[in-house]
Structures are given as C-alpha cells and as structure tokens.
Amino acid sequence: MNKHLQEIIESTRLILPEVILIAGILLLTGIVSFTKKTPEKPKFKRFYFYSFALVILYYSFSHSHYEALFEKGDAFHAFGDILLLDKGGMSFRYLIQLSVFLFLLHGVAFRYRYDGEYFILIFTAVLGMAIMTMTTHFMGIYIGIELVSIASYLLVSLNKKKENFEAGIKYLIFGATSSALMLYGISLFYGISHTLNFLDPLFLHSIHFNADWAVQSICFLVLGGILFKMAAAPFHIWAPDVYEATPAPIISFLSYAPKVAALLLMARFIEALHADFTVILSVIIIVSLFVGNFSALWQKDAKRMLGYSGIAHAGFMLIGLLKAGFDDFYSAYFYAAAYLPVTMGAFFLLDVFKKQAGSYLIEDFKGLGQHSVILGINAIILMVALTGLPPTIGFTAKLLIFSSVADSLTSGSSPFYFTVLAFGLINTAVSIYYYLKIPYIAVVKSRYKTHNLAGIPLHLLLILTLFSLSAILLFIYPQYLGGLLNNI
Amino acid sequence: MNSGLLTSLIFLPLVGAGIILLLPDVYKASFKWINLICNVLNLINALTLYGSFNKTEPSYQFLEHYEWIRLDIGKSGVISIDYVLGLDGINLPMVILSAIILLIGGISSFSIVRRPKAYYSLFLLLCSSVMGCFVALDLFLFFLFFEFMLLPMYFLIGIWGGENREYASLKFIIYTLVGSVLILIVMIAVGMSYTDIFFSKEYGKTVHTFDFRQLKDTTNIIKNSFLSIDSPWKLMGIPARELMFVLLFIGFGIKLPMVPFHTWLPDAHVEAPTAISVILAGVLLKIGGYGLIRIGYGFFPDIAPDFTVWVAGAGVLSVIYGALNALAQTDLKKLIAYSSVSHMGFVLLGISALNAEGINGAVYQMFSHGILSAMLFLCAGVIYDQTHNREIANYRGLAKKMPFFTVAVSVAFFGSLGLPTLSGFIGEFFSLLGAFQSDLMPKWMPVLGVLGIVLSAVYLLWTFQKMFFGEYYISEKLEKDKIVDLDRREMLMLTVLGVLAFLFGIFPNLIFDISNQTVQEFLTRP
Structure with missing residues (x-):
C-alpha cells in the first residue's frame, strides 16, 4: 500500500503542470459557483483575465517542468503505465496551449460574453487533450477522449438556442456511438491480449498471433473513437452542423485542438502496432477528401464550408500517417502544426466578415474587401494558405505530406499510395474553387452601399494580420516549426 | 559576380507595390507613375544585364545563391531549398522581353480608372512573380x-x-492550377x-535538393529511387521518368x-x-515554353528524344488548329488569341527538333511572338x-480615318504572318x-507547320482587308459614330514595338x- 502511495505521489510530481491545470479548473468552478450572476453588469472580462492567466501559467509551467524532465531522460511512465511522458506529447501540448490562447484572444477581441462555465469546459477539454497526448493506455485514451467529448457537447449546446441544441444532440449521438464502438474494440483487444497498453510486448505479441482480418476490424472500431475527434469520414457527419451552429471562437478551438491530439494518438497507435494499415487508412483518407471537398463546393454558409474543409484537412493530415515503414510521421506532425495559424485565422477572418456583413453567408461578404483593403488582402492570404498554395505555410505542409507519400511509393508496392497521392492532388485543385470564393466575392463583387458600413476596429485587423503574417513567415522560415517538432 | 541585379528585378516591383498600398488614396494619380518608374528601372536593369552578359560562357551568370530552407524531415533526410538566381542564354531573352512588355503593359494601363490602388499593386505583384519565374x-x-x-x-x-x-477568370485559374498540380507532382x-552529393557528406544525411544545377546532372539521382534511370516503377506500363516528362509536357502545355x-x-x-x-x-505564355525547355528537356534529356513525335505533333496541331479557329472568328480579339495559339505551336515544333536551329528558333519565336502579340492586342x-x-464586320475602310493606326496594324499583321x-x-x-533537319520526326510535320504560315497569312490579310480597305464605314449599332486615330500614348507604345519588330x-x-552558346551546351550534355 505504501509503495502504491509512493508511486502516485511520484507520478503526480511528474505531471505537475497538468495538476496545476486541474487546480485552475477547480478554482474557476469555485469562482463561478460562489459569485452571483449579474446579467445587467457584464463581468465577462474577469473570466477572460483568469483564463489568460491560467493558460500562461500552464504553458510556462509545462515549459520549465518538462524541459528539466527531459534532460534526465527521453520518456517517463506515470501512474503505472497509463501515462507516458515524452517529447512528442510535449510538442503537441504546446500546440494545444497555443490554440487555447488564440481562442481566448479571438473571444476577447470580439467581446464574446462568455460566462465562467465556458472557460471551465474549455479547460476541461484541454485537460482531456493533454491526457490524449500522453497516453498509450486504452484507459487513458478513453478518459482523455471522453473528457474532450463531454466538454465539447456542452460547449456546443451552451448557447441555448434551437440550432445549438440540435447540433449538440447530433454531436452527442454520434459521439456516444463512436465511444461505444471504441469501448467495444478495447474490450476485444483486452480479450485477445489481456493488457490495455498498446506498447506492452504482450499486446504486440497477441496482435501478431491473431488473424489479420480480426485485428484490422478491431483496430477500425478503436480508431472510430479517435477518427470521430478528427472529424474524418465516415465519422464526420456531425461536423458541418456543429460548425454552423457553434460560435466562431469555440468551434475554431474545437476544430483544431482535438484534431491534432487525436492525430498524435493515432500516429502512436500505428507506430506501436506496426501492422499494415494501408487499406483502412487509404479508404478513410480518400473518403474524407472527397466528402469534405466536394460538399464544400456547394456551401453557402462560410462557417459550414469550413466544417467540410476541416473534414478534408483531416484527410490530408492522415496522409502523413500513410507510410510504408509505419513510422516517421514527421510530415503529419508538420501539417498539424502548420494548420494552427491557418485554420484559427480563417475563423477569425469569418468573424471579422460577420461583424461587417451581419451573417456568415458568403453572398453577404460582397464588397467588404473593397471597403477595407487590409481585410481583402488578409482574406486572400488565409484562404490561399488553406488551399495550400505558395507562398504560405499551407504549401510547405502539403509538399511534405505529398513527398512522404511519394517516398512510400518507391519503397512500398501497394497501389494505394499512388491512388492517395493522385486523390490528394486532385482535391487540392478542386478546393481552390471554394476557398477562393470568399476572397473573390469580398474583393471582386461590389456592394450597392458601402457608406453605411462601419470601419473595422484596428485591433481586429491587427490580430488578423498577425495570423496571415505568420502563415507567410512560417513559409519563409519553416525551420521554426521544424525546431518545435524535431523533438518527436 | 554577385551584383544583386537579379534580386532587384524581383523585389523592385514588390517595393513599388508596397509603396502603392501604403500611400493614401489622395495620391491616386501617382500610382501609375510609380508603376511606370518600377518598370523603367527594371528595363534598365535588364538591359544592363544584357550588356554585361558574357556571350561565350554557356553556363549560368550573375549567380546569386543564398541558403534558404534546411528542413530536417527525420529519416528521409534533409530538404534543402535555396534562393538561387542566375541567367543563361535561354532566360536572358525572356527577361528582356518581360521587361519590355511589362513596361508597355504599364503604359497601356493608363486607361484604367477604376480602383487604381488595387490594380497597380496587383500589376506590380505580377511583374515581380514573372521576373522571379524567369530568373529562379x-x-x-x-x-x-x-x-x-x-x-x-x-x-x-x-x-x-x-x-x-x-x-x-475562373476558367483561367482552374486550367492553370491543374497544370501546376502536374508540375507539383514532378517537383515532389x-x-x-x-541529392546533392557534396552537402550530403557534410550533413551525414541524404540532402534532397531542388537546385537546377544539380537537377540537370543525372549522376545526382539517388540509386534505386523513384526517378533513377533504371527505375522499375511503372504506371500502366509507363516508366516513372517518362511519366514525369509527360506530366511536365501537359503542365507547361496548358500554360x-x-x-x-x-x-x-x-x-x-x-x-x-x-x-x-x-x-x-x-x-505569361512564354513561361510555358521556357519551363518546357528548362525543366522538361533539361531534367529529362534521356526521355525527351523519345517524345519528339508527340511534342512536335502537339505543336503542329496547335499551329493548324489555332489557325483554322482564327479563320472562323468574327471577334478581333478572339482571332488574335487563336493566332497566339497557332504561333506558340512553332515553339513546340522548334523545341522538339532538339537541334541548335530548332531550340534557338523556339527561343527566338517566343521573343518575337511576345513583341508581335503585344502589338496585336494593343491594336x-x-x-x-x-x-x-470588337466585331470585325462592324468596321470597314479604317485606313482612311486612321492612317497611323493602319501602319501599326500592318506591321503587326505582317510580322505575325512571317514577312522577312x-x-x-x-x-x-x-x-x-x-x-526539317531533325531526324527525330517525320518530315510531314514541319510541312504541315509551313501550311500553318499560309493559313495565318489568309486570316490576317483577310481581316486586314475587311477592316481597313474599301469605303469608310462603321456599324450604326456602335456607341460612337466617329473614330479618331492613335493618341500620343498609343502611338508611343506601338512605335516602340514596331521598331523592335x-x-x-x-x-x-x-x-x-x-x-x-547555352543551347549548344544544352544539346551536347549527356
């Protein structure tokens, strides 16, 4: 008993930054519970302040803590073998912390009046993602994914409007189904291997001992839960409705952070299993690209369009996992990092448009780029970056992704590599049509009346410019992203 | 010889665009002059390059080389991307042509009144990327x-x-984007x-390079890689290197x-x-021809001769089909556009011959078509x-009212139809x-090409006759019933181009x- 207690204390010390995060969540909960709600006097600024403080605290703590930790060794286990601390997970936690920071920036810039509950839920989701990035144990995975999911269901429906409830319920039903599938898969895995950690030699042994088709189908069940978080087809059906209904800052966060956390998890799973996932992955990638891009073509609502674009991007990210050697997923990690300023910048852009136009309908963006040239230029840059054309980081990321597949093409013999490469390239060409529609309508079409448009506040343009500038600067200096990811 | 002249060709227009963007709208009238100054400076720059170009040296001159990206991508090695600019005998004519035509375009833009700020900054951005494309x-x-x-x-x-x-604009961007996706595949x-053998030793890892100087040397191919000469990789029976050549051919062919x-x-x-x-x-059309010579024929010299018949065939088809289409047009601008298709066919024909006359001729044809088509569109x-x-049928006997214009049009038309x-x-x-001298293609192909010249004489002279000869008449449906001759600006542009022609x-x-010299070296390479 004493030994167990000792281990728990040791482990707690290892994950001190996450402990601080939990303490912060509890503190926020306390503040929310014990302060009176005064709707007439908005106090939203206070909670933003707390949250900024918490993010920065969490970031600086994990920075110093993990830097010191990784000088002693490469990987550490905590809580038995449930948690695994390594440099890859740390890099991804930085991305997630950065995306929370950007979420808060987005919210405060547009004065979204969020109550304390929102921030509690956001940080709960962050905790879940942090667990996702540091586990190779099915229990850890399940806890992480469920923490993120439950927080997201609530975040989506917290607005208490009809469409929010509808989206929330859809999200909940699909989420619960894929959770159930995943649990079922986990239980089957436990049945054949008597272990829940997929890095366990016992687990790998039983995998290679059992029939391939059986393992592949169980994998598909388990991956279902992860793919659901990534919004990859065929677990994508919730995405467009949720994107459309949820306020921009929240969906900007939810479209990015869970996706990359799930990506890392999936990469680890594939690397550990060292089994041939080519067929399953290729089908998922091709369907995601197809559904995402071709549905996006017909969208009238820009936010919904970004939902479909998110599905396609999940497909692109997964291309990076399609390696003949089942390891070396550098390009996927690079894509995940490069996607951060681009996608969150795009949501910020839509909110600037909405502030002017009054809706997210692409039609209503007419002439806004003429009204404010800076807005027009930013719209062009960010949408070009989402398409993946130079000179933006989106291009470098796509180049690496396609190079990695081309690399597998020569070393592996599967026809799927070529098919995926071809589909990826075709879809890039298709996607330019709907991405460029936004800047085209904003810059080229003119408005009947522009005199009644208010000027755009300077700080919004400034933040927006920061987003697009980082998309360009990272293209010129990709070493910075490379440096972040070289630890993996 | 690191003079920075090539960098300034690219970045001067960018600086100009930046200045235009930053200036408030009250200085609207100055935008066209800023644009003009940038383009004049670029032309002076290009002529300086022409003057100091060493004609006996076949390889790249005015080289500028800076390290740009060294991206360690794990086990696959290091991706090395450099900022390398240089000129040789193939891209120097293109740079001079671009400098001239962009300047003419800048003067011609004086008639643009709507939203000058956006127009001129985009225009300068275009200048910068055109120059960059030619010198990179x-x-x-x-x-x-x-x-x-x-x-x-x-x-x-x-x-x-x-x-x-x-x-x-949508059709333009989708077509060219499909083309660039094909080129992207080749690039990947x-x-x-x-690989760059020298740097690979230094890094202790495979360094993947994109430097043209390394890429044109087939000894730099990694053994057993996708594009190695004896690569076993095939798609539907087409070996990898041939497939890449075809992709480049189509990609640049679209352009x-x-x-x-x-x-x-x-x-x-x-x-x-x-x-x-x-x-x-x-x-812009020249970039297609330039890319095909530089990249298609430059990187795949072992494949190119096998495809001569295809490239020449596409060239002849373009010559004939473009000319026949031009014959059927009633819209003046469309007619000129199809004549462009027809004339650019000769470039393909020249390149595919793979001898000194052919490739020199192709480069010359690109240069000359640049000047003449610019003149035609100005007209x-x-x-x-x-x-x-623009309906041809709406005009007759313009020669009487517009003598100078008639002279300009006749220079452009006769130049296009190949008058010595x-x-x-x-x-x-x-x-x-x-x-004709090439053994790689059947003789009937250049013979059909000559037929193309005859056809172009037919449609150009026909149009000339219909529009400029006979009694003066313009259709009543037009907005104006009076036509005046060239103003000073148009006269200047057309005179300059005419003199150049x-x-x-x-x-x-x-x-x-x-x-x-460059072409000779290009052809003798193993």
Missing part, C-alpha cells in the same frame, strides 16, 4: 513564382475584365529522387497553350483588359477603347529549319548571340 534556378523557387502568378492574374481579369469576366518526385488544352486562352483574352491581354500573350485595344466593340525583315519570320524560319527581324544576332 531552384525548382521550389520557380514553382513558388509560377503559382504566385495565378493570383494577381485571377484578380486582374476578375475585377477589371469585360462582361463575362467571372467565368473567364524530383525532390525525393535527387503555353497547346491544343487541346488551350480553351482557357481565348476566354481569358477576350475578357481581360488590354494591358493584361498584352502581358498574358506577351509574357485591338485601340479600337475597343473607342467603340467598345520582321522578327516573326526569323523565329518561324529557324523553328521550321530545325524541324524590325530591329529583331533585321539583326537576329541580337538574340542568337546570347542563346547559341
């Missing part, structure tokens, strides 16, 4: 400029174009398969434009404003600006000469002297 000696850098050209063009056609501009394959991938061109031309048409025909613009109508003493003759003559028609050595 790194595949990644080349592709960057190649792609980047699309955006300003898309908006320049989409905003300042004619009635059907949305359709035209090349990046994965070529060129080559039949059957040419349909975006007439639409884009008809809708684009005059200045943009001038640049599109005068400069079409002169009429359109006055009456907003004008530049068009030299280009077509040498392309065809090369094609004569100059390069009488002294072909001005270009051949530069290009010949």
Whole structure:
C-alpha cells in the first residue's frame, strides 16, 4: 500500500503542470459557483483575465517542468503505465496551449460574453487533450477522449438556442456511438491480449498471433473513437452542423485542438502496432477528401464550408500517417502544426466578415474587401494558405505530406499510395474553387452601399494580420516549426 | 559576380507595390507613375544585364545563391531549398522581353480608372512573380513564382475584365492550377529522387535538393529511387521518368497553350483588359515554353528524344488548329488569341527538333511572338477603347480615318504572318529549319507547320482587308459614330514595338548571340 502511495505521489510530481491545470479548473468552478450572476453588469472580462492567466501559467509551467524532465531522460511512465511522458506529447501540448490562447484572444477581441462555465469546459477539454497526448493506455485514451467529448457537447449546446441544441444532440449521438464502438474494440483487444497498453510486448505479441482480418476490424472500431475527434469520414457527419451552429471562437478551438491530439494518438497507435494499415487508412483518407471537398463546393454558409474543409484537412493530415515503414510521421506532425495559424485565422477572418456583413453567408461578404483593403488582402492570404498554395505555410505542409507519400511509393508496392497521392492532388485543385470564393466575392463583387458600413476596429485587423503574417513567415522560415517538432 | 541585379528585378516591383498600398488614396494619380518608374528601372536593369552578359560562357551568370530552407524531415533526410538566381542564354531573352512588355503593359494601363490602388499593386505583384519565374534556378523557387502568378492574374481579369469576366477568370485559374498540380507532382518526385552529393557528406544525411544545377546532372539521382534511370516503377506500363516528362509536357502545355488544352486562352483574352491581354500573350505564355525547355528537356534529356513525335505533333496541331479557329472568328480579339495559339505551336515544333536551329528558333519565336502579340492586342485595344466593340464586320475602310493606326496594324499583321525583315519570320524560319533537319520526326510535320504560315497569312490579310480597305464605314449599332486615330500614348507604345519588330527581324544576332552558346551546351550534355 505504501509503495502504491509512493508511486502516485511520484507520478503526480511528474505531471505537475497538468495538476496545476486541474487546480485552475477547480478554482474557476469555485469562482463561478460562489459569485452571483449579474446579467445587467457584464463581468465577462474577469473570466477572460483568469483564463489568460491560467493558460500562461500552464504553458510556462509545462515549459520549465518538462524541459528539466527531459534532460534526465527521453520518456517517463506515470501512474503505472497509463501515462507516458515524452517529447512528442510535449510538442503537441504546446500546440494545444497555443490554440487555447488564440481562442481566448479571438473571444476577447470580439467581446464574446462568455460566462465562467465556458472557460471551465474549455479547460476541461484541454485537460482531456493533454491526457490524449500522453497516453498509450486504452484507459487513458478513453478518459482523455471522453473528457474532450463531454466538454465539447456542452460547449456546443451552451448557447441555448434551437440550432445549438440540435447540433449538440447530433454531436452527442454520434459521439456516444463512436465511444461505444471504441469501448467495444478495447474490450476485444483486452480479450485477445489481456493488457490495455498498446506498447506492452504482450499486446504486440497477441496482435501478431491473431488473424489479420480480426485485428484490422478491431483496430477500425478503436480508431472510430479517435477518427470521430478528427472529424474524418465516415465519422464526420456531425461536423458541418456543429460548425454552423457553434460560435466562431469555440468551434475554431474545437476544430483544431482535438484534431491534432487525436492525430498524435493515432500516429502512436500505428507506430506501436506496426501492422499494415494501408487499406483502412487509404479508404478513410480518400473518403474524407472527397466528402469534405466536394460538399464544400456547394456551401453557402462560410462557417459550414469550413466544417467540410476541416473534414478534408483531416484527410490530408492522415496522409502523413500513410507510410510504408509505419513510422516517421514527421510530415503529419508538420501539417498539424502548420494548420494552427491557418485554420484559427480563417475563423477569425469569418468573424471579422460577420461583424461587417451581419451573417456568415458568403453572398453577404460582397464588397467588404473593397471597403477595407487590409481585410481583402488578409482574406486572400488565409484562404490561399488553406488551399495550400505558395507562398504560405499551407504549401510547405502539403509538399511534405505529398513527398512522404511519394517516398512510400518507391519503397512500398501497394497501389494505394499512388491512388492517395493522385486523390490528394486532385482535391487540392478542386478546393481552390471554394476557398477562393470568399476572397473573390469580398474583393471582386461590389456592394450597392458601402457608406453605411462601419470601419473595422484596428485591433481586429491587427490580430488578423498577425495570423496571415505568420502563415507567410512560417513559409519563409519553416525551420521554426521544424525546431518545435524535431523533438518527436 | 554577385551584383544583386537579379534580386532587384524581383523585389523592385514588390517595393513599388508596397509603396502603392501604403500611400493614401489622395495620391491616386501617382500610382501609375510609380508603376511606370518600377518598370523603367527594371528595363534598365535588364538591359544592363544584357550588356554585361558574357556571350561565350554557356553556363549560368550573375549567380546569386543564398541558403534558404534546411528542413530536417527525420529519416528521409534533409530538404534543402535555396534562393538561387542566375541567367543563361535561354532566360536572358525572356527577361528582356518581360521587361519590355511589362513596361508597355504599364503604359497601356493608363486607361484604367477604376480602383487604381488595387490594380497597380496587383500589376506590380505580377511583374515581380514573372521576373522571379524567369530568373529562379531552384525548382521550389520557380514553382513558388509560377503559382504566385495565378493570383494577381485571377484578380486582374476578375475585377477589371469585360462582361463575362467571372467565368473567364475562373476558367483561367482552374486550367492553370491543374497544370501546376502536374508540375507539383514532378517537383515532389524530383525532390525525393535527387541529392546533392557534396552537402550530403557534410550533413551525414541524404540532402534532397531542388537546385537546377544539380537537377540537370543525372549522376545526382539517388540509386534505386523513384526517378533513377533504371527505375522499375511503372504506371500502366509507363516508366516513372517518362511519366514525369509527360506530366511536365501537359503542365507547361496548358500554360503555353497547346491544343487541346488551350480553351482557357481565348476566354481569358477576350475578357481581360488590354494591358493584361498584352502581358498574358506577351509574357505569361512564354513561361510555358521556357519551363518546357528548362525543366522538361533539361531534367529529362534521356526521355525527351523519345517524345519528339508527340511534342512536335502537339505543336503542329496547335499551329493548324489555332489557325483554322482564327479563320472562323468574327471577334478581333478572339482571332488574335487563336493566332497566339497557332504561333506558340512553332515553339513546340522548334523545341522538339532538339537541334541548335530548332531550340534557338523556339527561343527566338517566343521573343518575337511576345513583341508581335503585344502589338496585336494593343491594336485591338485601340479600337475597343473607342467603340467598345470588337466585331470585325462592324468596321470597314479604317485606313482612311486612321492612317497611323493602319501602319501599326500592318506591321503587326505582317510580322505575325512571317514577312522577312520582321522578327516573326526569323523565329518561324529557324523553328521550321530545325524541324526539317531533325531526324527525330517525320518530315510531314514541319510541312504541315509551313501550311500553318499560309493559313495565318489568309486570316490576317483577310481581316486586314475587311477592316481597313474599301469605303469608310462603321456599324450604326456602335456607341460612337466617329473614330479618331492613335493618341500620343498609343502611338508611343506601338512605335516602340514596331521598331523592335524590325530591329529583331533585321539583326537576329541580337538574340542568337546570347542563346547559341547555352543551347549548344544544352544539346551536347549527356
């Protein structure tokens, strides 16, 4: 008993930054519970302040803590073998912390009046993602994914409007189904291997001992839960409705952070299993690209369009996992990092448009780029970056992704590599049509009346410019992203 | 010789664009002058380069080389992308041509009144990417400029174009984007398969390079990689290297434009404003030909001879089909657009001959077509600006009312149909000469090419006769019932181009002297 207690204390010390995060969540909960709600006097600024403080605290703590930790060794286990601390997970936690920071920036810039509950839920989701990035144990995975999911269901429906409830319920039903599938898969895995950690030699042994088709189908069940978080087809059906209904800052966060956390998890799973996932992955990638891009073509609502674009991007990210050697997923990690300023910048852009136009309908963006040239230029840059054309980081990321597949093409013999490469390239060409529609309508079409448009506040343009500038600067200096990811 | 002149060719227009963007709208009137100053400086720059170019040196000159990206991608090695610029006999004529045509385009843009700030900043952005595309000696850098050209063009056609501009700009961008996706595939394959042996030793890892100087050397191919000479990799029976050549051929063929991938061109031309048409025909099309020589034939010298019949066939098809289409047009600008298709066919024919006459002729033909097509589109613009109508049938006997214009049009028309003493003759003559001397293609191909010249004489002279001879008449349906001759600005542009057409028609050595050494070296390479 004493030994167990000792281990728990040791482990707690290892994950001190996450402990601080939990303490912060509890503190926020306390503040929310014990302060009176005064709707007439908005106090939203206070909670933003707390949250900024918490993010920065969490970031600086994990920075110093993990830097010191990784000088002693490469990987550490905590809580038995449930948690695994390594440099890859740390890099991804930085991305997630950065995306929370950007979420808060987005919210405060547009004065979204969020109550304390929102921030509690956001940080709960962050905790879940942090667990996702540091586990190779099915229990850890399940806890992480469920923490993120439950927080997201609530975040989506917290607005208490009809469409929010509808989206929330859809999200909940699909989420619960894929959770159930995943649990079922986990239980089957436990049945054949008597272990829940997929890095366990016992687990790998039983995998290679059992029939391939059986393992592949169980994998598909388990991956279902992860793919659901990534919004990859065929677990994508919730995405467009949720994107459309949820306020921009929240969906900007939810479209990015869970996706990359799930990506890392999936990469680890594939690397550990060292089994041939080519067929399953290729089908998922091709369907995601197809559904995402071709549905996006017909969208009238820009936010919904970004939902479909998110599905396609999940497909692109997964291309990076399609390696003949089942390891070396550098390009996927690079894509995940490069996607951060681009996608969150795009949501910020839509909110600037909405502030002017009054809706997210692409039609209503007419002439806004003429009204404010800076807005027009930013719209062009960010949408070009989402398409993946130079000179933006989106291009470098796509180049690496396609190079990695081309690399597998020569070393592996599967026809799927070529098919995926071809589909990826075709879809890039298709996607330019709907991405460029936004800047085209904003810059080229003119408005009947522009005199009644208010000027755009300077700080919004400034933040927006920061987003697009980082998309360009990272293209010129990709070493910075490379440096972040070289630890993996 | 690191003079920084090439960098300034690219960045001077960018600085100009930045200045225009930052200036408030009250200085609206100065934007066109800023644009003009940038382009004049670029022209001076290009002429300086021409003057100090060493004609006996076949390899790259004025090299500028800086390290740019060294991206460690784990086990696959290091991706090395450099900022390399340089000139040789193939791209120097293109740079001079671009400097001239962009300047003419800048002068022609004076008639643009709507939203000058956006127009001129996009225009300068286009200038910068065109220059960059021609001087870049790194595949990644080349592709960057190649792609980047699309955006300003898309908006320049989409905003300042004619009635059907949305359709035209969309068609333009989708066609060219498909082309660049094909080139992107090649770029990825090349990046994965070529290595810089020297740097690889230094890094202790495979360094994947995009530097043209490394890529044209087939000894730099990684053993057993995708593009190695004996690569076993095939798609539907086509070996990898052949497949890559075909992709480049189609990719640059779309840009060129080559039949059957040419349909975006007439639409884009008809809708684009005059200045943009001038640049599109005068400069942008040349990037297709230049890319095919530099990348397609430069990187795959072992494959290229096998495809001669295909490339020459596409060239002949473009010549004939473009000319036949031009014959059927009633719209002046569309006719000129199809004549562009037809004349760019000679470039393909010249390249495919793979001998000194052919490739020199192709480079010359690109240069000459740049000047003459710019002239043709300017002429079409002169009429359109006055009456907003381009129907050939609506005009007759213009020679009486517009004598100077008639002279200009006749120079452009006769130059295009290949009259000796004008530049068009030299280009077509040498392309065809090369094609006739080449053993790689059957003789009926250049014979059909000659037929193309006859056809172009037919449609050009026919149009000339219909529009300029006979009694003066313009249709009552037009907005204006009176037509005036060239103003001073139009006169200046057309005179300069006309003089150039004569100059390069009488002294072909001005270009051949530069290009010949490089072409010779290009052909003797193993």
